[in-house]
Amino acid sequence: MAAKTKKPTFYITTPIYYASGALHIGHCYTTVACDAIARFKRMDGFDVYYLTGTDEHGQKVQQAAEQKGMTPQAFVDGLAERIQKLWQRMDISNDGFIRTTDKAHEKAIADIFTKLYEKGDIYKSEYSGKYCAPCESFWTSSQLVDGKCPDCGREVQDTKEECYFFRLSKYADRVRKLLTETDFLQPDSRVREMVNNFIDKGLTDLAVTRTSFDWGIKVPFDPKHVIYVWIDALPNYITALGYGADGEKYKKYWPCDLHVMAKEIVRFHAIVWPAILMALDLPLPKRVYGHGWIMFGGDKMSKSKGNVVDPFILTDRYGVDALRYYLLSSMPFGDDSNYTSELLLSAINNDLVNDLGNLVRRTLAMSKQYFDGEVVKPQADERDAEYKSAIDALAEKVRADMDKPELNKALEKIFDVIGRSNKYIDANKPWELKKTGDTVRLNAVIYNLLEGIRVCANMLLPFLTKYPTRIFDGLGIAEPNDFKAAKYGAVKQFKTTEIEPILNRLDIKKELAELEAIANQAEEKEQTKAEEQELISIDDFFKSELRVVDIEACEKVEKAKKLLKLTVFDGERRRTIVSGIAMAYAPEELVGKKAALVANLKPAKLCGIVSEGMLLCSVGEDGIPRLVMPTGKAGDKIC
Numbered sequence: 001m002a003a004k005t006k007k008p009t010f011y012i013t014t015p016i017y018y019a020s021g022a023l024h025i026g027h028c029y030t031t032v033a034c035d036a037i038a039r040f041k042r043m044d045g046f047d048v049y050y051l052t053g054t055d056e057h058g059q060k061v062q063q064a065a066e067q068k069g070m071t072p073q074a075f076v077d078g079l080a081e082r083i084q085k086l087w088q089r090m091d092i093s094n095d096g097f098i099r100t101t102d103k104a105h106e107k108a109i110a111d112i113f114t115k116l117y118e119k120g121d122i123y124k125s126e127y128s129g130k131y132c133a134p135c136e137s138f139w140t141s142s143q144l145v146d147g148k149c150p151d152c153g154r155e156v157q158d159t160k161e162e163c164y165f166f167r168l169s170k171y172a173d174r175v176r177k178l179l180t181e182t183d184f185l186q187p188d189s190r191v192r193e194m195v196n197n198f199i200d201k202g203l204t205d206l207a208v209t210r211t212s213f214d215w216g217i218k219v220p221f222d223p224k225h226v227i228y229v230w231i232d233a234l235p236n237y238i239t240a241l242g243y244g245a246d247g248e249k250y251k252k253y254w255p256c257d258l259h260v261m262a263k264e265i266v267r268f269h270a271i272v273w274p275a276i277l278m279a280l281d282l283p284l285p286k287r288v289y290g291h292g293w294i295m296f297g298g299d300k301m302s303k304s305k306g307n308v309v310d311p312f313i314l315t316d317r318y319g320v321d322a323l324r325y326y327l328l329s330s331m332p333f334g335d336d337s338n339y340t341s342e343l344l345l346s347a348i349n350n351d352l353v354n355d356l357g358n359l360v361r362r363t364l365a366m367s368k369q370y371f372d373g374e375v376v377k378p379q380a381d382e383r384d385a386e387y388k389s390a391i392d393a394l395a396e397k398v399r400a401d402m403d404k405p406e407l408n409k410a411l412e413k414i415f416d417v418i419g420r421s422n423k424y425i426d427a428n429k430p431w432e433l434k435k436t437g438d439t440v441r442l443n444a445v446i447y448n449l450l451e452g453i454r455v456c457a458n459m460l461l462p463f464l465t466k467y468p469t470r471i472f473d474g475l476g477i478a479e480p481n482d483f484k485a486a487k488y489g490a491v492k493q494f495k496t497t498e499i500e501p502i503l504n505r506l507d508i509k510k511e512l513a514e515l516e517a518i519a520n521q522a523e524e525k526e527q528t529k530a531e532e533q534e535l536i537s538i539d540d541f542f543k544s545e546l547r548v549v550d551i552e553a554c555e556k557v558e559k560a561k562k563l564l565k566l567t568v569f570d571g572e573r574r575r576t577i578v579s580g581i582a583m584a585y586a587p588e589e590l591v592g593k594k595a596a597l598v599a600n601l602k603p604a605k606l607c608g609i610v611s612e613g614m615l616l617c618s619v620g621e622d623g624i625p626r627l628v629m630p631t632g633k634a635g636d637k638i639c
């Protein structure tokens with residue numbers, strides 16, 4: 001017996017998205033595009049591994065969690081679940097989902113860090129730059145706006161912080177060669193951006209740890225340092241396959257065939273990631289593709305109006321196929337393009353309802369009406385040669401576009417055959433053949449149309465997840481798993497039935513008004529929520545138990561620049577309090593002073609210390625909190 005030939009592998013990835021807020025259709029764009037490629041490759045005979053996931057560590061996530069009064073872990077757990085729900089909704093066929101808080105990932109990152117350190121490619125030094133205390137952010141001089149923090153506009157201070165660096169400069173020549181002498185990075189415009197903006201300017205070593213926050217993977221041999229996002233995030237592409245843990249998947253699928261992301265993070269994928277792999281002596285990915293951005297109409301769209309582009313709302317109203325089709329067809333893959341509701345609605349009406357929907361509806365209706373759905377393969381006829389060859393050529397053309405990948409062009413080719421099919425109906429006028437009784441020709445015309453529809457539906461399977469399946473039901477044949485039958489004449493006989501359209505023609509004006517109403521409702525809801533949050537009742541106020549306390553001892557918190565650890569006496573007992581007041585006081589100044597304590601707060605852990613309450617502060621224009629110091633004796637009620 002001949003040995004079964006092993007399928008070639010194909011490994012494709014999206015970026016891992018930050019678990020700091022809800023995802024929008026921009027994130028859907030990358031994920032749906034990779035999904036279409038993954039589905040195409042599976043149907044084309046490849047053993048595909050499609051990976052996506054979430055980037056869950058870092059200061060921003062920690063801050064977002066704090067704002068919601070949650071622990072970072074509970075916060076990212078909720079978001080990771082919501083993100084996975086979104087991918088289920090979008091019919092994403094990912095094989096793996098990695099979270100950077102997965103224990104296996106955390107261990108692998110700590111090992112990678114140690115390995116690079118032992119090799120000398122990571123070293124400890126000092127980061128010097130500008131520091132914005134309220135934002136806890138470091139900036140270089142060139143990042144400042146008018147000499148001030150680009151985020152909050154406040155004064156910055158010169159600072160030095162001990163941190164670890166990755167020796168990126170050592171790999172500059174090899175990375176330059178990779179970008180300029182191979183097809184590693186696409187499209188070409190991205191290569192020019194990388195070379196001109198970064199490589200030609202000289203690659204400097206990259207700071208890869210921080211000590212100003214602690215939500216992240218600790219440096220195993222120096223745990224006051226937290227491994228900074230990119231060194232934690234980029235290796236997800238190998239840790240997800242079990243790299244470092246004897247992963248079978250790693251052996252099978254690495255090196256990656258295609259990393260896809262938008263242009264703003266190409267630098268990390270095309271420069272930093274290959275350099276890390278070079279330092280680890282691992283094979284490099286075969287291709288990195290940096291696509292363009294979906295823009296949301298410049299500054300016209302307010303943040304809350306962003307709700308109209310909430311993928312859950314759009315798919316509730318128009319279905320998954322509509323949103324997938326719009327995302328994949330509307331923009332040239334490498335370029336930016338603007339999102340507007342009008343463009344989405346016109347794509348639905350013009351392409352899905354008019355062109356495809358009408359073709360399917362008319363053809364199945366004629367098949368039913370003229371032949372009770374039974375249509376057989378006819379003799380070849382010269383008159384149909386052009387239409388048939390367009391059908392025959394389709395799979396190859398789509399394959400060529402998918403390989404680039406130019407997904408919108410692949411869809412254009414399919415819709416070109418759909419357009420020709422509609423023209424073929426108009427040119428052959430089946431209703432007249434019926435009138436003149438030319439049943440043989442009538443059968444041939446309907447058969448050819450059914451074949452055109454079948455091959456188009458076959459080629460649409462990677463892009464749309466609902467409509468093609470329904471079309472195969474209508475054609476009365478099993479949905480294919482591959483493209484082997486995507487040729488004219490593969491079916492000998494059809495037994496068709498009529499099907500419900502997947503989408504009906506939309507009244508664009510009405511839809512726009514309704515989308516606008518949804519956006520306004522969302523805006524109002526946000527506002528009411530904010531107002532409700534701002535105003536509290538007297539009962540709410542009296543829920544807080546405020547007391548005068550004596551500060552008996554105070555010391556610095558080693559890992560946190562902004563925190564002090566205090567021992568206070570509340571009239572009954574001593575408590576430990578961690579407070580963000582280190583920018584205003586030296587610890588010894590506070591001993592013997594009085595403070596106002598919120599005494600009935602749930603204890604919270606800050607930098608590993610359990611804080612049993614909170615001290616009231618005033619925050620001035622400089623953003624620095626200073627204690628409210630009441631009179632009275634320890635234990636007095638404040639109201």
Ligand code: MSP
Pocket residue numbers: 014015016017018025026027029030055233234236260261262263264265292293294295
């Ligand atoms: N966590 C990092 C990536 C680490 S990968 C090792 C990150 N996350 S992100 O949540 O900000 O996602 C950025 C990516 O989301 C973009 O590169 C792109 O793939 C996708 N997009 C987000 N908004 C987009 C648009 N408006 N348009 C197109 N893609 C968009 O960066």
